[in-house]
Amino acid sequence: MSTDGFAAELAGWLEDNWDPTITLRMWWNRLAASGWSQAHWPEQWFGKGLSDAEGVEVANLIARFGAVPAPTGFGTAMAGPTLLVHGTDEQRARHLPGIVDGTDAFCQLFSEPNAGSDLAGLQCRAERDGDEWVANGQKVWTSEGQIANKAMLVARTDPTVPKHPGLSYFFIDVRQPGVEIRPLREMTGRSYFNEVFITDARIPGNDLVGGEGSGWAVANTTLAFERALSGGGRPATIALPGEIAGDLDKLAGQFVLQPSGAGGDEREARSARLIALARQLGRSDDPVLRDRLMRLHTLEFLRALTTERGQHHRRAGTELPGLANLAKMAINHEYRMVRDLIWEILGADGMLHGYSPEQLAVIDAVSPVDDHAALLEEALFAQGPPIYGGSDQIQRNIAGERVLGLPREPNVEKGVPFKDLPKN
Numbered sequence: 152m153s154t155d156g157f158a159a160e161l162a163g164w165l166e167d168n169w170d171p172t173i174t175l176r177m178w179w180n181r182l183a184a185s186g187w188s189q190a191h192w193p194e195q196w197f198g199k200g201l202s203d204a205e206g207v208e209v210a211n212l213i214a215r216f217g218a219v220p221a222p223t224g225f226g227t228a229m230a231g232p233t234l235l236v237h238g239t240d241e242q243r244a245r246h247l248p249g250i251v252d253g254t255d256a257f258c259q260l261f262s263e264p265n266a267g268s269d270l271a272g273l274q275c276r277a278e279r280d281g282d283e284w285v286a287n288g289q290k291v292w293t294s295e296g297q298i299a300n301k302a303m304l305v306a307r308t309d310p311t312v313p314k315h316p317g318l319s320y321f322f323i324d325v326r327q328p329g330v331e332i333r334p335l336r337e338m339t340g341r342s343y344f345n346e347v348f349i350t351d352a353r354i355p356g357n358d359l360v361g362g363e364g365s366g367w368a369v370a371n372t373t374l375a376f377e378r379a380l381s382g383g384g385r386p387a388t389i390a391l392p393g394e395i396a397g398d399l400d401k402l403a404g405q406f407v408l409q410p411s412g413a414g415g416d417e418r419e420a421r422s423a424r425l426i427a428l429a430r431q432l433g434r435s436d437d438p439v440l441r442d443r444l445m446r447l448h449t450l451e452f453l454r455a456l457t458t459e460r461g462q463h464h465r466r467a468g469t470e471l472p473g474l475a476n477l478a479k480m481a482i483n484h485e486y487r488m489v490r491d492l493i494w495e496i497l498g499a500d501g502m503l504h505g506y507s508p509e510q511l512a513v514i515d516a517v518s519p520v521d522d523h524a525a526l527l528e529e530a531l532f533a534q535g536p537p538i539y540g541g542s543d544q545i546q547r548n549i550a551g552e553r554v555l556g557l558p559r560e561p562n563v564e565k566g567v568p569f570k571d572l573p574k575n
């Protein structure tokens with residue numbers, strides 16, 4: 152299908168089907184049934200067989216039309232695509248419907264207190280018990296765990312072999328008695344991520360994804376989808392999936408994304424917004440600030456072109472080694488520049504902060520800036536993206552080794568059974 156072809160078909164479908172007065176559940180169900188929710192997935196599996204780049208275009212067309220985009224987050228961006236690569240047809244048939252229509256919400260149980268960058272060193276165990284697996288361990292930094300009913304779990308199934316082949320990958324029900332999800336309060340004031348304690352949690356045998364001992368390969372597929380998401384270009388949905396978040400039975404119309412108001416090209420949205428803020432606060436004549444805003448604008452534009460370049464390669468079925476790593480580092484740099492500029496432009500008012508919704512409402516009320524609290528949250532959260540999905544240092548390591556051909560890091564653990572490795 153040509154771009155014009157699917158754009159026209161989608162526009163017609165939206166004219167006939169978008170209705171802000173139905174519930175989000177009904178809207179996402181319509182989108183799922185039509186194949187437009189994840190149009191880049193195969194036709195057999197709830198999609199339309201379009202390319203990844205075309206899938207991004209579909210999501211943007213839906214947002215531009217003024218309708219609510221398909222569910223975003225761990226389910227559609229990571230769990231579903233991972234099942235399409237490594238799952239069985241039985242697993243796809245069982246899990247994909249709830250992912251596509253947003254009735255299931257997923258989280259990612261990978262990191263542990265002693266295993267982040269060194270993910271393969273994780274200690275959470277899963278042991279066979281008849282037809283089931285029994286999991287025990289602790290996970291941490293689990294984003295959106297508080298609204299999830301299912302998770303992607305990486306656990307150690309064989310400690311007698313070296314660390315990578317001893318791992319397996321599961322889908323697990325996180326609303327069972329053996330799973331305790333405790334929110335962690337961030338410096339933004341929100342509780343976006345959690346620590347998760349797993350005690351004798353049960354996993355049906357048919358929720359092992361990719362086979363026993365293949366967890367490292369499957370987890371890397373998920374992480375590659377996570378990196379692609381970071382440089383993505385897909386509009387975020389403010390509506391949350393899953394029954395726990397409570398959005399599904401609200402009216403779809405209340406989740407329509409409002410245009411930023413900054414106008415112009417979406418690729419320059421952040422700099423445009425900050426330029427508008429500098430103008431509002433009478434700072435736009437400051438030559439140093441103007442210079443820094445121009446740098447952000449330039450970087451933003453270059454990063455968007457890099458994303459488009461990646462999409463072009465994916466469309467053509469080719470690959471540019473390291474591009475995803477470089478794109479992730481570029482967007483992280485952008486986050487830091489935005490953070491510094493927000494505080495620079497707000498000046499002393501940037502020191503105002505609150506941790507509860509009531510405190511944040513007071514700040515918005517006394518500040519001359521309408522979205523003061525949201526700006527502060529954005530500035531404070533900017534520390535996160537350079538860490539998750541593989542920190543900047545890890546991205547540099549990968550690019551150094553795989554793109555520049557630099558010597559690999561020494562690996563003294565190679566071939567040593569996990570149980571014999573020194574641990575914290």
Ligand SMILES: Cc1cc2nc3c(=O)[nH]c(=O)nc-3n(C[C@H](O)[C@H](O)[C@H](O)COP(=O)(O)OP(=O)(O)OC[C@H]3O[C@@H](n4cnc5c(N)ncnc54)[C@H](O)[C@@H]3O)c2cc1C
Nearest residue numbers: 259260261262266267268292293294535538539540542544
């Ligand atoms: C906002 C946020 C959301 C997250 N969400 C999730 C989630 O949903 N699920 C999940 O499983 N995890 C999640 N994480 C965890 C994230 O994946 C880890 O924080 C990340 O992998 C880094 O691990 P760590 O925190 O243990 O730091 P460490 O691995 O201990 O790293 C500490 C420092 O050492 C550096 N370092 C480590 N190893 C090397 C090396 N070999 N070479 C050079 N430098 C190195 C790192 O870059 C870092 O600066 C989230 C993190 C954040 C910040």
